[in-house]
Amino acid sequence: MKSFTLKKSLLLLFLFLNIIAVTAQDKLDTVIMSNGEKRTGKIIAVKEDAVKFIYKGESLEYEFKKSEINKIEFASGRTEIINNATTSDATSTSTSTSTSTERKGLIAVLPFEFITNDPALSTSAMAEQLQNDSYLSIKENTHGLQLQDPITTNSILAKNGLSHSNIKSKTPKEIAILLGVENVVYGMANVTNKGTSSYGSGISTYNGKETDKKDNKKASGTIYNSNNATTTINYETKIGLNFYNDQGTNLYSESRNSFGTGFDAYHATINYLIKRCPFGSKVKN
Known part of the structure; x- marks a missing residue:
């Protein structure tokens, strides 16, 4: 009888621990961006300037810049602040407190x-x-x-x-x-x-001289063009x-x-x- 009771207690303990393990596996990490957006999934790596992330239900890896992240809420319950000032600024400017x-x-x-x-x-x-x-x-x-x-x-x-x-x-x-x-x-x-459109006129000017050669006159000179068009x-x-x-x-x-x-x-x-x-x-x- 005692042996049966002990086995039953061990079985219940095993089931309880198994439920805790499954519940822990269901918990996900949450990345809160500077603009207030929440992204839920699993963080697989934290680099110096970025975070590698997989969305819930997906297998593709994404990388978020730390400069765009406010904080990370890990599945374990730990919270890490990345850029506290950025979020407070975004929150304060995104809404107006003025009345009608x-x-x-x-x-x-x-x-x-x-x-x-x-x-x-x-x-x-x-x-x-x-x-x-x-x-x-x-x-x-x-x-x-x-x-x-x-x-x-x-x-x-x-x-x-x-x-x-x-x-x-x-x-x-x-x-x-x-x-x-x-x-x-x-x-x-x-x-x-x-x-x-062009407006105005063009003007040509002749500057020359005449010479005598056995009663025949010969003219020579230069033509100058002036364009006043606008x-x-x-x-x-x-x-x-x-x-x-x-x-x-x-x-x-x-x-x-x-x-x-x-x-x-x-x-x-x-x-x-x-x-x-x-x-x-x-x-x-």
Whole structure:
């Protein structure tokens, strides 16, 4: 009887230890990236500047740079901090703590979406140039608004990994809340190089002398050419503006072709559109 009881106890102990072993095998390592993303699987090697990793249910090996990792939570329960400061920065800048009351009356202009067929024009430089021109136009031609400086706007966007090229990855509502403003302005400029035109005239001048030789006159001299023609590049420009509030509502959406073919024709078009926005000096009440 005692022998049977002992065998039964040993069997139960074996089963208990086996359950613990299986449970331990099911536990996985978790790599938490600097952007907050969690990656679950098995760490197979830790190098000086990287971590080798296999995702759960896969066999392919991946390598993550340590500079992109916040911390590692091992299956054993141990946690290793890799880049503590990076995560805290990402967390603090990825969300806004502003309230709707604090955002009231504030407006920000985003870098423009700039489309052109002219390789001589810098997309990023023009995106910010048009942003700044629109900021100045809103400052001059609207009422009842408090503007956020473009430097502040672009700084907040950059800290959150956003620029003119990928800003559409977030909704207008998310962008407004992120910037801490009630209204946000999206702009688009389509500038097409239509070729060149030349204006002016060419003048030819003759400078010479005559000589006598047995009553026959002989002329000699040089022809000089002077060209006063001016060559200009013709552009076709279209500007579009969209105003959204922090609820995601589109308050104003208009576009207009610029008058004239000069490169700076967009200035007048921006002023025209902003004067007629809901806050503009020429809005019809």
